[in-house]
Amino acid sequence: AQKVTQAQTEISVVEKEDVTLDCVYETRDTTYYLFWYKQPPSGELVFLIRRNSFDEQNEISGRYSWNFQKSTSSFNFTITASQVVDSAVYFCALIPLNRDDKIIFGKGTRLHILP
């Protein structure tokens, strides 16, 4: 089965705190891509990062960092020094490349950054 689980439905933190959004995935395929998308209150889906299954290097982009651990099938996302503008729903997603390229989304984590 192909599945993405985001166990945290909703998180609230105070501005400037660090926050980690969890993502666990399931796939039988050996080749796949993992993604994070952001959905701000305006509703659009904004691409944040893509990681392929062969590349387990962690990545940092400004205040954002991603920790990919194949051994635990996890692809967690950390926001450092959070800001109010980070308030959004964040979706983790999977494309199992050996089959097709439809995106399988998790249910999302709603992040509230409180001023």
Next chain:
Amino acid sequence: EPEVTQTPSHQVTQMGQEVILRCVPISNHLYFYWYRQILGQKVEFLVSFYNNEISEKSEIFDDQFSVERPDGSNFTLKIRSTKLEDSAMYFCASRGQRQETQYFGPGTRLLVL
């Protein structure tokens, strides 16, 4: 920076009416997709389209739905006879030949009354 555009941004329709949602993918992209998101729920795949035909469709994409690329730039989703449960945000996405990332449009919020 090129982007996917969608029109209209909002549409309200009566149950049983036909609606057409329009998308203009990024110009050099070859793969096109429709997804939908019922309010408060996750984003779900509807259909993928390549080389002027459907590549894959989900269980949601029944006979009431159709897609078309009527010209070189537009990609449309038609719902023939809308139902209340079709109310959702509909996202179009596209990607290039060698890209794995699908870029999404801003969505069309459809409300069926």
